[in-house]
Amino acid sequence: MSQFLTQLGNGAIAVEAFLSNVLEEQRAAGTPVRLAEALRHAVLAGGKRFRPFLVFQSAALFGVPQDVALPAAAALECIHCYSLVHDDLPAMDNDELRRGRPTVWKAYDEWTAILVGDALQSLAFELASDAHRQGDAAVRAELVHALAVASGPIGMVGGQMLDLEAGNLPDQPTATVADVTRLQSMKTGKLITVACEMGAILGRASAKDAAALKSYGEHLGVAFQISDDLLDAEGTAAEVGKATGKDAAAGKATLVGLLGIEQARAHLNASINSAIAALSSFDAKAEPLAEAARYMGRRDS
Amino acid sequence: MSQFLTQLGNGAIAVEAFLSNVLEEQRAAGTPVRLAEALRHAVLAGGKRFRPFLVFQSAALFGVPQDVALPAAAALECIHCYSLVHDDLPAMDNDELRRGRPTVWKAYDEWTAILVGDALQSLAFELASDAHRQGDAAVRAELVHALAVASGPIGMVGGQMLDLEAGNLPDQPTATVADVTRLQSMKTGKLITVACEMGAILGRASAKDAAALKSYGEHLGVAFQISDDLLDAEGTAAEVGKATGKDAAAGKATLVGLLGIEQARAHLNASINSAIAALSSFDAKAEPLAEAARYMGRRDS
Numbered sequence: 001m002s003q004f005l006t007q008l009g010n011g012a013i014a015v016e017a018f019l020s021n022v023l024e025e026q027r028a029a030g031t032p033v034r035l036a037e038a039l040r041h042a043v044l045a046g047g048k049r050f051r052p053f054l055v056f057q058s059a060a061l062f063g064v065p066q067d068v069a070l071p072a073a074a075a076l077e078c079i080h081c082y083s084l085v086h087d088d089l090p091a092m093d094n095d096e097l098r099r100g101r102p103t104v105w106k107a108y109d110e111w112t113a114i115l116v117g118d119a120l121q122s123l124a125f126e127l128a129s130d131a132h133r134q135g136d137a138a139v140r141a142e143l144v145h146a147l148a149v150a151s152g153p154i155g156m157v158g159g160q161m162l163d164l165e166a167g168n169l170p171d172q173p174t175a176t177v178a179d180v181t182r183l184q185s186m187k188t189g190k191l192i193t194v195a196c197e198m199g200a201i202l203g204r205a206s207a208k209d210a211a212a213l214k215s216y217g218e219h220l221g222v223a224f225q226i227s228d229d230l231l232d233a234e235g236t237a238a239e240v241g242k243a244t245g246k247d248a249a250a251g252k253a254t255l256v257g258l259l260g261i262e263q264a265r266a267h268l269n270a271s272i273n274s275a276i277a278a279l280s281s282f283d284a285k286a287e288p289l290a291e292a293a294r295y296m297g298r299r300d301s
Numbered sequence: 302m303s304q305f306l307t308q309l310g311n312g313a314i315a316v317e318a319f320l321s322n323v324l325e326e327q328r329a330a331g332t333p334v335r336l337a338e339a340l341r342h343a344v345l346a347g348g349k350r351f352r353p354f355l356v357f358q359s360a361a362l363f364g365v366p367q368d369v370a371l372p373a374a375a376a377l378e379c380i381h382c383y384s385l386v387h388d389d390l391p392a393m394d395n396d397e398l399r400r401g402r403p404t405v406w407k408a409y410d411e412w413t414a415i416l417v418g419d420a421l422q423s424l425a426f427e428l429a430s431d432a433h434r435q436g437d438a439a440v441r442a443e444l445v446h447a448l449a450v451a452s453g454p455i456g457m458v459g460g461q462m463l464d465l466e467a468g469n470l471p472d473q474p475t476a477t478v479a480d481v482t483r484l485q486s487m488k489t490g491k492l493i494t495v496a497c498e499m500g501a502i503l504g505r506a507s508a509k510d511a512a513a514l515k516s517y518g519e520h521l522g523v524a525f526q527i528s529d530d531l532l533d534a535e536g537t538a539a540e541v542g543k544a545t546g547k548d549a550a551a552g553k554a555t556l557v558g559l560l561g562i563e564q565a566r567a568h569l570n571a572s573i574n575s576a577i578a579a580l581s582s583f584d585a586k587a588e589p590l591a592e593a594a595r596y597m598g599r600r601d602s
Contacts, residue, residue, distance in 0.1 A: 086415055118422065122452040122454070125448075
């Protein structure tokens with residue numbers, strides 16, 4: 001297994017253990033039983049934990065150990081998990097399965113799923129602002145602010161809005177490459193980018209280093225999305241672990257659909273190269289982040 | 302009009318103007334048009350803005366001017382507004398009208414309403430953590446943490462969970478006074494209490510003063526809820542401005558239903574007295590808060 005996949009896996013184990021403890025603390029503190037169970041279903045369902053990996057590796061550039069970065073990484077993962085729970089709802093993407101298990105609304109019901117998502121968003125900001133988990137108040141406040149902006153109306157939620165508009169509202173103009181790029185940079189890109197920004201905040205990075213990491217994150221976000229779309233268009237369900245060809249069936253505009261597979265792959269490779277180039281001012285410590293970018297060119301799940 | 306109602310009204314005007322500006326900034330920064338419009342529908346729909354009033358008056362005890370407390374007060378109001386938008390959804394309380402206007406899901410659709418609520422929660426934490434709006438990072442981080450805990454699984458969302466469980470799950474045991482008290486303290490009480498806590502945080506209050514304000518907020522939250530239930534049981538729709546008798550029709554357990562109107566009113570008066578007693582260590586500056594508590598005994602809307 002590549003070093004990247006080993007590091008990704010180790011980070012995922014740490015995040016799962018941390019989040020499991022957090023949810024147990026919340027249960028013990030008085031979370032209603034059904035909500036506590038549904039939160040575990042939503043959060044502890046596996047997944048690559050790619051965003052936490054980016055927080056860890058970005059913070060590590062500045063010597064921040066993984067356990068110090070854990071609360072921020074877990075906060076970001078809570079936001080990601082909440083978005084999946086809400087996106088799966090019947091009123092949104094109407095998905096019954098995620099990673100081979102029933103989605104939260106299917107396993108429980110819609111109101112429970114709405115509240116699970118709402119609670120996970122609160123929990124994210126509770127974790128990011130907890131003085132017992134991160135000693136520097138300025139770091140805590142900055143982490144919260146970056147995460148809130150990336151999640152909100154000009155970030156992830158705005159992107160999901162554009163995505164649903166495209167599918168649900170009549171008379172939408174045909175999407176252009178610029179439309180798809182905007183949608184994807186908001187819906188997926190902002191959380192990938194903020195992972196790197198949070199690493200820089202944790203590491204009290206210089207403005208120059210923070211800008212370099214942000215640029216890396218932006219290019220990586222593009223590469224991540226195109227590789228996802230290519231998997232959907234090219235992969236078999238067995239390889240990818242979820243239904244493929246779904247975008248085309250849903251009439252969903254993707255760069256792959258608009259540009260064709262060959263041009264999309266060229267765009268992917270260019271994004272990977274730009275992401276790696278953005279790391280040039282860091283030394284060999286940035287190799288895990290460069291490796292993560294290269295991995296986007298050979299994803300099989 | 303009483304001084305309390307004048308102060309409440311002035312605070313509401315300031316909060317509405319502030320939130321209107323914030324939503325305009327978010328629109329200009331790239332919020333999708335439909336989301337930007339639905340956010341205005343959700344947030345700028347009137348309402349008493351009682352929680353912001355509590356932030357203002359609690360902060361004023363320590364000499365914090367209203368404009369300094371505004372971002373925190375508006376953040377709390379965003380959380381309150383998001384909770385109303387989600388509670389109104391068909392999968393939750395299925396309400397089509399709020400303050401005489403269509404609810405967000407009715408005016409737009411369910412997915413828009415879910416995303417409006419999600420965006421408002423992000424926006425709340427963005428406001429509370431914004432360095433341009435509040436200079437002290439420790440204050441910002443504390444405001445976020447208090448607000449997140451009050452909103453989350455052991456706070457407001459947990460309370461809404463208990464409320465929906467009571468109505469939607471078969472074989473729920475008959476609610477006791479203790480059950481109803483727990484539910485209401487989570488669903489309604491926590492946001493009322495945190496308003497007072499946020500005032501103390503803004504004012505860098507001593508631990509003793511912060512505890513006194515928290516105690517005030519807890520008693521006030523109980524009084525607020527009982528007065529609400531009494532309005533529902535006793536008021537006419539014309540007076541209250543919304544449908545009354547709804548709790549009884551929905552088979553919803555309230556203290557009024559369990560204790561009867563007379564005992565509930567006695568409990569209300571005791572809570573008002575306890576709230577006022579908790580203010581005893583403050584001087585005449587606490588009069589607006591005492592007046593707010595007294596008002597719970599004579600609400601007509």
